Amino acid sequence: MDKLTADDLIYGYINGIFPMADSDGTLYWYAPDPRAIIPIYTYKPAKSLRPVLNRHQFDIRLNTAFSDVMRGCSKPRSEDDSVWISDEIIDAYTELHHMGLAHSVETYIDNRLVGGLYGVALGSAFFGESMFTVVSNASKVAFHYLIQILQQQKFTLLDTQFINDNVRRYGAIEIPKADYLRQLKLALRNKVRFIDQVSQQV
Template sequence: MDKLTADDLIYGYINGIFPMADADGTLYWYAPDPRAIIPLDTYKPSKSLRPVLNRNQFEIRINTSFKEVMKCCSAPRSDDDSVWISDEIINAYTELHYMGLAHSVETYIDNRLVGGLYGVSLGSAFFGESMFNRVDNASKVAFHHLVLILRQQQFTLLDTQFINDNVRRYGAIEIPKADYLRQLKMALRQKVRFTESAPLIKTSQTRE
């Protein structure tokens, strides 16, 4: 396969597949069955997160440091953690970001990036890719604001790909691949925009 491009990513997502890199940088495409999604209408912040949200400890920004968020997400969490976000993947998603189809939600303290997440939006579907945090609760707050944005803009599908303990805490469930593809097809038919609403969150829209 030639170098991964933004067009490759678009084609993959609309067909229910996504890339991950092996340790040597080799790209593979995945289509999990079952597929993990997070129902947008049932998500609720945990009891422990609510005081954090009320304290307004973090400043939230949207799309101001997309590539940096990806690089932070690509760092191994532990000595035995495998890295699947290669430089090729970072470059392709950054290209998609400049096309207005890949987005980051970032958390800051004293103007320092301490957490965030990134993903892809097509139609009314958002494909969550990865998140990171350098301070407790930083990624949880970023995810909470992601859901607020998706709800306000009437997104219908939040794809989280694989089930694990991290996404379970946000209410992730597994559905058969066939059901996922039906939901994806319907979501792609609806035109919505990924944009924050000023009354909810303090953000900046400047792109890198």
């Protein structure tokens, strides 16, 4: 296979598949069954997060450090953690970002990037890829702000690919692949926009 491109990613997402890299950089495409999604309109922040939000300790920015967020996400979280975001993947998603289809939500303290997440928006579907944090609660606040955007812009599908303890805390559920593909088909027909809003303190 030739080098991964933004067009490959678009084709993959509209067909319900996504790439991940092996430890040696080899790319594989995945289509989990069941598929994990996060219901957008039933999300509620955890009680423990509400005091953090009320303290307004983080500045939130959109799409100002996309590649930096990806590189933050690419770092292993522990000695046993596998890395699936290769340089090739970073390059392809950055290309997609320049096309206006891949987005980052970033958290800052004193102008220092301390957490964030990135994903892809097509139609009214947002495909959440990964998140990272170097300060407690930074990624949780980024996710909270992501949900606000998706709700305001009337997105209908938030894909989180695989179920795990991290996404469960945000309300992730599993649905059959056939159901996911049906929801995806409907979401791709809608025309909504992942709006770039000005910085906000959260």
